[in-house]
Amino acid sequence: MMVKDPQQLFVNMALDAWNIQIDRTNKLFNSLSDDQLAQEVAPGRNSGIYLLGHLTAVHDALFPLLGLGEKLYPQLEEVFIKHPDKSGLEKPATNELRRCWNDVNEKLQKRFNNFSIEEWFQRHTAISEADFEKEPHRNRLNVLLNRTSHLANHLGQLIFLKK
Amino acid sequence: MMVKDPQQLFVNMALDAWNIQIDRTNKLFNSLSDDQLAQEVAPGRNSGIYLLGHLTAVHDALFPLLGLGEKLYPQLEEVFIKHPDKSGLEKPATNELRRCWNDVNEKLQKRFNNFSIEEWFQRHTAISEADFEKEPHRNRLNVLLNRTSHLANHLGQLIFLKK
Numbered sequence: 001m002m003v004k005d006p007q008q009l010f011v012n013m014a015l016d017a018w019n020i021q022i023d024r025t026n027k028l029f030n031s032l033s034d035d036q037l038a039q040e041v042a043p044g045r046n047s048g049i050y051l052l053g054h055l056t057a058v059h060d061a062l063f064p065l066l067g068l069g070e071k072l073y074p075q076l077e078e079v080f081i082k083h084p085d086k087s088g089l090e091k092p093a094t095n096e097l098r099r100c101w102n103d104v105n106e107k108l109q110k111r112f113n114n115f116s117i118e119e120w121f122q123r124h125t126a127i128s129e130a131d132f133e134k135e136p137h138r139n140r141l142n143v144l145l146n147r148t149s150h151l152a153n154h155l156g157q158l159i160f161l162k163k
Numbered sequence: 164m165m166v167k168d169p170q171q172l173f174v175n176m177a178l179d180a181w182n183i184q185i186d187r188t189n190k191l192f193n194s195l196s197d198d199q200l201a202q203e204v205a206p207g208r209n210s211g212i213y214l215l216g217h218l219t220a221v222h223d224a225l226f227p228l229l230g231l232g233e234k235l236y237p238q239l240e241e242v243f244i245k246h247p248d249k250s251g252l253e254k255p256a257t258n259e260l261r262r263c264w265n266d267v268n269e270k271l272q273k274r275f276n277n278f279s280i281e282e283w284f285q286r287h288t289a290i291s292e293a294d295f296e297k298e299p300h301r302n303r304l305n306v307l308l309n310r311t312s313h314l315a316n317h318l319g320q321l322i323f324l325k326k
Contacts, residue, residue, distance in 0.1 A: 041205070148312060153316070153318060160205045160208060
């Protein structure tokens, strides 16, 4: 059986895989109280709030990495990427973090939906044109696949906050 | 910049995403003693041994699902998919499970490397030809993307066995 427009198909498959993990994470966050999010996902491990901030900061970094402009919340990087949970740095309020998480993912989704197939296969901004000639898999779509796994890793942990 | 052979490129990208999670999981399992694997990943949650058996059984099921033949270890399904960790059912010895895990993934990898691009975009065996006409994303490569997320979910949990 021949495949119809396999490039569009693959972009859709990768977006579906991303959206499945995003939707599951949204449902989980929405089902957890602020008190539950403040708990560690396992003894001595990251808190739900830290992982919420970490995922938001990592997804926010997709804007510059994919050539979509500046980060929306650059201040999150210091607390949630450069430092661990128990750094002593002050964290934003949980309801503010929830708002940032939704805002980042909603704006990403709009941009993703507007990418042409060709744009998905263009290089991301962390690789030079010369290197991309040799390593054409280092494109925007590949970043999406890797961030899907990253989200899935942490979603598996966040589930432990449900009693 | 034009992409060279985009179909081969995204098959490679999807295989890379799978292999990254497999390699990280292998390294983790190899670094954990049998005693560590016997622990729960978090209080009241699945043990490392159960997740080892569960992932092995889910990956073993890819052989029939992708049209690659029968399962290698069909007996794992009852204990590790149909029943939860504390079912009281007897589990195989941990060293036997470790062997099955490696065997399943190594044999899958050989088969994956031999798939042509066209074969990756063929339907999996859980969808009829008629439905596949309407839903062409339900192909073998999409199964691989979904199982990559599944593995990533559980890998995020298994990491907690490291002290």
